[in-house]
Amino acid sequence: MLSLKKYLTEGLLQFTILLSLIGVRVDVDTYLTSQLPPLREIILGPSSAYTQTQFHNLRNTLDGYGIHPKSIDLDNYFTARRLLSQVRALDRFQVPTTEVNAWLVHRDPEGSVSGSQPSSGLALESSSGLQDVTGTDNGVRESETEQGFSEDLEDLGAVAPPVSGDLTKEDIDLIDILWRQDIDLGAGREIFDYSHRQKEQDVDKELQDGAEQEDTWPGEGAEALARNLLVDGETGESFPAQVPDGEDQTALSLEECLRLLEATCPFGENAEFPADISSLTEAVPSESEPPGLQNNLLSPLLTGTESPFDLEQQWQDLMSIMEMQAMEVNTSTSEILYSAPPGDPLSANYSLAPNTPINQNVSLHQASLGGCSQDFSLFSPEVESLPVADSSTLLPLVPSNSTNLNSTFGSTNLAGLFFPPQLNGTANDTAGPELPDPLGGLLDEAMLDEISLMDLAIEEGFNPVQASQLEEEFDSDSGLSLDSSHSPSSLSSSEGSSSSSSSSSSSSSSSASSSFSEEGAVGYSSDSETLDLEEAEGAVGYQPEYSKFCRMSYQDPSPLSCLPYLEHVGHNHTYNMAPSALDSADLPPPSTLKKGSKEKQSDFLDKQMSRDEHRARAMKIPFTNDKIINLPVEEFNELLSKYQLSEAQLSLIRDIRRRGKNKMAAQNCRKRKLDTILNLERDVEDLQRDKARLLREKVEFLRSLRQMKQKVQSLYQEVFGRLRDENGRPYSPSQYALQYTGDGSVLLIPRALADQQARRQERKPKDRRK
């Protein structure tokens, strides 16, 4: 039951963070990436502004006991570290791995516009986009991307694996020197323990990275946007810079495709219509080039593909945003992207006539990482005919936006993908001669379901269930740990740490008690005793709590920490677990003191004592508070039975014991809380990684789907173009359409009929969704 309760509590916390992470507005990302302190502190660890907290975290979790959190040394230390790192950064080539990758990838032979883009994510995606149609090394490329991505995450501190390589020997040496300077002031070496150092380093790193990225990422977002929308050097068309970037490969293949299509529609005779689609496929290998093709056949099909393409692209935009967020692009960038003036992209886009679909398609291939703003401009007229707000509000993944999402995402499923836009209910004024949906029956329902599931999963903020379902369907080797199995782990870890802490605390206290217990009870001067007695009897309320003598962290064995002169060095919130022990331990033998100093000393001692100690003294309790608190029940009762104690004394003793126990419990409780938060931090990082990976996978799926779709389209055109009526004339695409039946046969049916059926099929998945 205890663990269940724990689990629930922790689970609630996790759930909360989870919600904010994956659900509503995906805001944790922005919290993480922006410089908003609170959540960021919790998740990524405290910044220097929260040094105190950070220190306590370390103190509690990393055994960083030894320097007081409020000590000035700490600031010195951090400042020194930071300056040191900055100085060192001057002579070091500190380029994040991803950055390097980006540059490598960006060695564009054409020196295209995007080559100057600093966005690593964009570059990476572009790289995979470059390989898009070749497809052969896609896997390799993708893995590169993934690697780069995760590295990126790590670089940005979202992940903090102990990379010992981060610290060079000179680093350690320098830190060592610093430590030696600090240890005199009471700083324990644990402070400079690696984990701590790494945390600190992360802070430094963040500073440096922040400086670097200011150059590259967020600040230039708008500029990049502007640049990306500039006129393309090659074609003179105005479209996003990504377009020429990807043109190398995809455009090429699409041009091939175009040629193929143009070639496949001869006006010749003897058009034999293959009865079977498979035979059709065999008869016309996708890359073969039958000569001659009617041009007007192209546009309906190609424009028909634009809408789905653009929907995919929206997904990729989504991707980009997610990943950019994950890459700790700060919110300002996102805002820039979100609020990208619709006018320019739109006009730029509309400058793309529908009869230049290649560029659009090509750009769509590339629209993945980073380039969200550009991507907006890539929406085809069909999609952009929707209110602009729809497409932009789509991006933050607001669940309440479901209607818009449905209207846009709904057509992302295959039915939408393969239906010409006019059948989708989206206006398509620019489309040329219309062709009916040729491919409605080509892909089976199951696939439709999968795709819509994917859409749904991400659309609704990555519902874990759906996401895992999605995972099961698409990726068996998932590392996703969204389910509750994670909580027990963190639970157990916190449990373990708490138990360890409690055990160590009790052990340290008890050891103290064993050595010093008796002295504490006897060593008080009588006058102060009577005084205290009066006070105690007069006032039931607490006396003011005296400041403590030493910082005695309940786990801190460091003798340095008990030096009285250190008290004014830093504020001292001691866990006075064994105050009497401390008192007696640190006091010089009374014989060595003069009488005046002895008085002072006892005054001083008084001030070091906790309220309970004062009360105990006042009530003449014959044994130490430490014993009262830490003795096992049996021994405690034995002890009580040895003395004749008044009811008041007994009651006080019980109170002391209760309070002492509760004090430790509170300490443990707080420590547990911190542990929980740290664990959650790690969990969030993991989930972010998982999320990014899933999104990458989705993009991959969509990419391959798009390729399939292209193939099918070209095949359709080829087949349709070869059809001849009894007079040997080609069928008009505006009047006839091919339709695939369930049994694999292909029918030539009148356009109107095809439209009807297409609409019916289109409604199905939408209904299912409701």
Next chain:
DNA sequence: TAATCATGTCATCCT
């Protein structure tokens, strides 16, 4: 001086 933090304490629930 107000805000914030760390810590102690109490009340309460639970085992």
Next chain:
DNA sequence: CGAGGATGACATGAT
């Protein structure tokens, strides 16, 4: 039933 652990809430002192 009492001891004691856990934890939320509040108090207090320090910064």
